[in-house]
Amino acid sequence: MDSKIIKKEKLLSLLERFIADYHVLAPVREDGVLFYRPVDIPGDIELNPGRSVLPPKGRLFPQTEALYGYRVEGEKLTLNEYVEEERQVVLFGVHPCDLRSFAVLDAVFLEEPRDAYFAARRNNTVLVGVSCSSVLPECFCTTYGISPVEGNGADIHLTDVGAGAYLVEILTPRGKDLLQKFESFFEDNVAGAAEAKRAKEASLVKKISLQVKVDGLHEKMASIFENPYWEKLSRRCLGCGVCTYVCPTCHCFDIMDDGTKEEGERFRCWDSCLFREYTLHTSGHNPRHALAQRLRNRFFHKLSYNNQRYNTEGCVGCGRCVALCPVNIDIREVIGTVRGLV
Amino acid sequence: MKEITEVLQRVAARLFNEGLEMFIGYESGSGLAKARPFFAAAQEETAALVFNPFCVHNLAKYLVRFPKAKIAVVVKGCDSGAVERLVRERNLDRTKITVIGVPCGGMLAREKVMAELPQDAEITTVTDRRDAFVLQTSKDERVLDKKAYLLEKCLTCSQNNPVGVDLMLGKEAPPVGEPGKDPFARLKEISALAPPARAAFWDRLMKRCLRCYACREVCPACSCTECCFEQAVPGWQKGATWLSKAITLSDNYHYHLIRAFHAAGRCTGCGECERVCPVRIPLMLLNKKLAGDVEELFGPAPPDAPSALYTYSAGDKDEFS
Structure with a gap:
């Protein structure tokens, strides 16, 4: 697994590039409530978001989704299926618990018979994970073996390691492509970043107030x-x-x-x-x-x-x-x- | 609040001796500064009952679920009107219900309290000192000034002492509302906007609605056993409903406006709809608007009369004729 560093100001310019080249969905605050929304201005994005009201699952499985249209003219019936066309969507700022949820949804929608609508959206989505920066009183991801700083399921994953720098982990071939395309924004990983991430994990996990077990x-x-x-x-x-x-x-x-x-x-x-x-x-x-x-x-x-x-x-x-x-x-x-x- | 909790537990235990079948009150919730509805079905369960400034829920609507039981319910000032309304609209048999009133010193906004407290603290006692609540925690003592920490609705409250109760626990509470604070201030601001700006204000909020129906389910005025939005439309194709299940701006408006109209002149102002909304739509603005309109059109409602929507008089304003 490859890793890099990105400075906060570079991250903002990278997001600007993302906005220019892709459709970007990212956490934004509206009246104090966090939502994943299409974004045009990098400054609107919450870089260390915390818990959104709605999970980002709506990108893959929208609350309302037209499946197909029909039209009858005389004897002729026309069906028009609305499977999402190929396009690149960057879903930015997904926390580890929500990253895991995509695997849960995959199991449901991608097993045979595969759901073409979900599959197309999944295929069109680049996932940028972000480690948690805080633990809320209701968080209990560790019950399910999830770490608040691990980006399993993301294409690339960011962890704020302090001093205005993010550790960038490249986790999939798609993440690698993204990195290559925007290479100039990243710097080589430095000593201490991995340790900072581990320290962050330890301090976050300690804050998870209620420990429950689901084994067996x-x-x-x-x-x-x-x-x-x-x-x-x-x-x-x-x-x-x-x-x-x-x-x-x-x-x-x-x-x-x-x-x-x-x-x-x-x-x-x-x-x-x-x-x-x-x-x-x-x-x-x-x-x-x-x-x-x-x-x-x-x-x-x-x-x-x-x-x-x-x-x-x-x-x-x-x-x-x-x-x-x-x-x-x-x-x-x-x-x-x-x-x-x- | 220790005394009131003890009195409450004693009263509940006594009622079970007198043949009570269900006592609806509050117990401590699973998080800090949290309470939740609690149903004691036997005397030994009454020890879990509490009362404190986190008992925000209006419990009146739960009564409808137990039509045959001898039942008791705890109400605050802003909840008691809902029991009265449900009885008046013949949803409840008042003779089976013991209404227990608690004079209310205001309810704390949990979000604001949580921002104050250290995460691993525990609240050991809460004392009502008229202008402030004092929270003794496992770490320190916090004095929370009511003006800064109460729920918004409490700051304009004029009904903190319950009415129409069978038993009142404790002395009459002094007013909690801030004198001179206008409950309609925000509504007036919105009403004063030019139509396009007003539409933009509501569009933005209505777009956000998830149609989780928490506002409907919690509302004591939404007392229909089958909501019109669940009904199949007679004569249409099977499964057709008055409201599309699709989340669109117009369907969201349709839902909220019809709901508000059905509660017009019947809403008792408990504000539960707004509290439960996960996306923070200020629904009380709609309810207040319609309450004002009903009063303007039909005059102030006499205390014992049915609500405007339940009566007809030939003298009613009729703008369509």
């Missing part, structure tokens, strides 16, 4: 499917979609049509297992009619189903659902309770 948990979850705990937990649940929408690994969607007999579009959009209409059958029957069943579905999906189906953890410990749940349903507590029950 998923195999035992089935035994508590009918436990009264889920009903009890659901009493305070509002049944809103916050936890699922801010989750970097949630991937349920609904497919809808919008149009007339003559022309229209089919699109898909995020769905949430907490919603009353989730899995509602045409007959009016819903196998998960009670909120407790839907809430249980969310936690089984995070803590068990994903492991069983894809052999990957369904949660990355980003802490968004913990931070944003209006009634403090905390997955770390759920894990702790469930461990005691199985």
Whole structure:
């Protein structure tokens, strides 16, 4: 693995070049809230962003995505598929937990039958990771073996190593191409940068307040499917979609049509297992009619189903659902309770 | 706040002796400076009950989930109106409910408190000193001036003592709102903008909406068992709904405006919609705007009358005829 150094002012001019040559999506602050948005001005970008409200998964799996359009003229039916055309998008400023989430989504969308829409977007996206600079009270990535300074999954990964310098790790052939194209912005790695990164890791990990363990948990979850705990937990649940929408690994969607007999579009959009209409059958029957069943579905999906189906953890410990749940349903507590029950 | 918590636990325990089936209150949350809704279903669970300036949630809407139970609920001043409204609109059987009022010294904005406290501190006691809350932590003592640390809605609050309760815990609380602070100040600013600027203000916020429906689910005025936005449109193709599931600016507006209209004259101002919004859309601006419009069109609502949308009078203004 190759590594370089980039100075902060050079990073800003590099981002300017990115903006000129690619579509850049990066964390920006709007009324104090962090979002990944298309960016035109490098100065708008948060270089050490912290936790965005929505994860960057929307780049690969947009909340609303038109799949194809149709048009009927007489006997003739025309279908027009909207798979993203080849283009280069730089997704800048992705933290390690969200980088891991892309692997979780890959397992879902890229296994056969491959999702052409996701695959095209994935292929068009260059990922620039950024190490965390702070730990929020809800962060627990280490539960899933994620380090807040490792860029696994990114093409290139930046770590602020102090004194206005970033350690740049080149992690994929695509990252290497990027480096070669913009070589003049980088400097040779210097002694001490790797140590600074390790020190940063140690200090960040120490700050993760609540340590929970998930090893071996998923195999035992089935035994508590009918436990009264889920009903009890659901009493305070509002049944809103916050936890699922801010989750970097949630991937349920609904497919809808919008149009007339003559022309229209089919699109898909995020769905949430907490919603009353989730899995509602045409007959009016819903196998998960009670909120407790839907809430249980969310936690089984995070803590068990994903492991069983894809052999990957369904949660990355980003802490968004913990931070944003209006009634403090905390997955770390759920894990702790469930461990005691199985 | 130790005394009020103790009284609360005692009262709850007593009610279970008298045949109570469910007590809805607050317990400590999983993070620093956090509380959350708590449901005690038996006397031995009442020891978890707390009351402190982090009990921000309006618990009134949970009552609807237990139509048959003998139930008690804790309300602050800004929550009590919601219970009253739900009863008046025949969503609740008042005879089954014991409403327990807590005079409120204001609720702290967690974000501001968290910025103050060392991350690994623990809050051991909270004392209400009228103009400030004193937080004794495991490390030191912090005096948080209410003017600087209360939730925005508390600074313009004029209803911090609950009304219509069966039991009031503690003495009447002195006003918490800052005298002279206008609750409609921001609304007036926005209303005064020229239409294009006003549209730009709202477009920017509405674009951001995720349609997670947290504002609807938490709202005590959103008491329909089936929301119109979940309903299939009669006579249309199967699955067609009044509102597209697509996230577009116009669908987002559609959702928020219809929701605000349905709550017009019924919103009791608890501000929960705004608190739960993950992308910080200032929804109370819409609610306040409509409350003002309803009052202007139909006059101030007499305290015991049904809300404007629930009644009809031949003398109502009719701008379409």
